[in-house]
Amino acid sequence: MIESTAAPFPTIRVRPWLGVLxxxxxxxxxxxxxxxxxxxxxQGDVYRIIFVHVxxxxxxxxxxxxxxxxxxxxxxxxxxxxxxLAVASAEVGVLFxxxxxxxxxxxxxxxxxxxxxxxxRLVTTAIMFMMYIGYLLLRSLSTDxxxxxxxxxxxxxxxxxxxxxxxxxxxxxNSLHQLPTVLRAGGSPxxxxxxxAALGVSVLAFSLVYLWFVAERMSIxxxxxxxxxxxxA
Amino acid sequence: xxxxxxxxxxxxxxxxAERRRPDGLVAALTFTGVLVIMESLAFGPGQAHQPGxxxxxxxxxxxxxxxxxxxxxxxxxxxDDAIDAILVxxxxxxxxxxxxxxxxxxxxxxxxxxxxxxxxxxLDLDVALVGHLALVGVLGILALPPVVxxxxxxxxxxxxxxxxxxxxxxxxxxxxxxxxxQGAAAALTGDAATxxxxxxxxxxxxxxxxVLGLTIVPAAIE
Numbered sequence: 256m257i258e259s260t261a262a263p264f265p266t267i268r269v270r271p272w273l274g275v276l277x278x279x280x281x282x283x284x285x286x287x288x289x290x291x292x293x294x295x296x297x298q299g300d301v302y303r304i305i306f307v308h309v310x311x312x313x314x315x316x317x318x319x320x321x322x323x324x325x326x327x328x329x330x331x332x333x334x335x336x337x338x339x340l341a342v343a344s345a346e347v348g349v350l351f352x353x354x355x356x357x358x359x360x361x362x363x364x365x366x367x368x369x370x371x372x373x374x375x376r377l378v379t380t381a382i383m384f385m386m387y388i389g390y391l392l393l394r395s396l397s398t399d400x401x402x403x404x405x406x407x408x409x410x411x412x413x414x415x416x417x418x419x420x421x422x423x424x425x426x427x428x429n430s431l432h433q434l435p436t437v438l439r440a441g442g443s444p445x446x447x448x449x450x451x452a453a454l455g456v457s458v459l460a461f462s463l464v465y466l467w468f469v470a471e472r473m474s475i476x477x478x479x480x481x482x483x484x485x486x487x488a
Numbered sequence: 489x490x491x492x493x494x495x496x497x498x499x500x501x502x503x504x505a506e507r508r509r510p511d512g513l514v515a516a517l518t519f520t521g522v523l524v525i526m527e528s529l530a531f532g533p534g535q536a537h538q539p540g541x542x543x544x545x546x547x548x549x550x551x552x553x554x555x556x557x558x559x560x561x562x563x564x565x566x567x568d569d570a571i572d573a574i575l576v577x578x579x580x581x582x583x584x585x586x587x588x589x590x591x592x593x594x595x596x597x598x599x600x601x602x603x604x605x606x607x608x609x610x611l612d613l614d615v616a617l618v619g620h621l622a623l624v625g626v627l628g629i630l631a632l633p634p635v636v637x638x639x640x641x642x643x644x645x646x647x648x649x650x651x652x653x654x655x656x657x658x659x660x661x662x663x664x665x666x667x668x669x670q671g672a673a674a675a676l677t678g679d680a681a682t683x684x685x686x687x688x689x690x691x692x693x694x695x696x697x698x699v700l701g702l703t704i705v706p707a708a709i710e
Contacts, residue, residue, distance in 0.1 A: 330707050386659045386660070393643065397646060406642045409638075413704075
């Protein structure tokens with residue numbers, strides 16, 4: 256049985272504050288990234304795209320992990336809240352992944368000399384992007400609420416299981432991508448302290464934007480679910 | 489009736505339907521033949537003759553054929569709502585999935601044999617390790633259908649199913665196609681160890697997605 260989503264939802268109270276925090280931290284992050292952080296000795300100002308690229312990368316993976324959690328939650332409990340979480344995170348994840356690929360491409364041209372290369376990390380990201388576009392397409396083409404949620408949840412589970420597999424499958428190719436800059440095995444971050452601080456604030460700001468977008472999108476989805484369930488009743 | 493017997497029953501029913509009206513098989517055979525010829529011409533005979541390219545063209549053609557066979561198989565189920573009777577039976581969903589896999593693997597074996605003969609003939613390929621090539625071929629037809637059948641079940645009764653199934657399944661199948669291509673190319677060039685290594689990866693994918701499908705199918709069909 257599918258429960259109504261009419262019960263009060265906590266994001267209603269935190270949403271405005273999330274918005275204020277997201278916008279405020281984004282302004283601080285923009286200042287730190289463009290003004291406060293020093294110019295890189297090798298790449299010059301081009302490197303500043305790292306303050307967009309790295310947070311987007313982190314959020315792309317986080318968003319799809321949240322889709323996985325929401326999908327499992329729906330399959331386990333059949334509570335519409337989990338489906339709303341999954342669709343909200345998937346939409347924001349697709350948006351951020353698209354921006355992540357575009358930002359990476361813009362950075363690749365002056366540093367690698369090409370807009371795109373068949374690097375394992377790039378290929379994995381592009382495949383992940385396609386999988387979640389398929390996920391959203393499947394949702395948009397299903398009309399019945401429960402069927403749509405179940406079908407999408409299955410794809411949400413398979414897709415996240417497939418991501419590490421796809422990544423491993425393309426590792427045989429030579430990689431142009433640089434090694435991790437911040438989370439390096441057995442060493443401190445390969446970043447100047449000011450650059451590291453600016454990157455940390457950027458990651459925080461983008462994470463808050465992600466939470467804000469997801470909360471807003473969830474509230475829309477929950478209202479839509481209520482209308483669908485009322486119409487069916 | 490045990491789960492194994494139910495699976496065999498579904499597979500036998502599927503094969504009987506295919507024998508009576510072999511439109512799925514005929515379409516897949518024709519489509520694969522056209523694709524192999526078209527791709528080879530697009531690359532040019534000199535390029536397409538190379539083991540890596542020939543293998544890639546072959547496995548892409550087999551992937552399309554698998555999609556075609558599975559789609560046709562479920563079209564038949566939907567024509568007279570025959571699928572509904574299976575789904576309401578106890579263990580019917582698992583039997584439907586497993587039975588379809590068995591039957592589609594057999595149909596695909598015929599398609600693959602014909603496509604392999606055509607590729608070897610037209611591209612004048614030398615096969616250094618016939619046994620290894622056959623092993624990769626057999627494992628390939630076990631590795632591709634689980635994902636295609638699962639995504640077809642998810643897209644069942646959706647208007648744009650024909651477009652949706654490739655969109656959902658092809659990104660998931662990239663590792664399988666890469667492994668089959670590399671394994672077949674190594675078998676053509678005589679690199680036994682590499683071919684066996686890739687064959688092992690294909691076998692692992694067949695097992696993982698076969699089990700994952702059986703686990704998730706009961707929840708996937710409403």
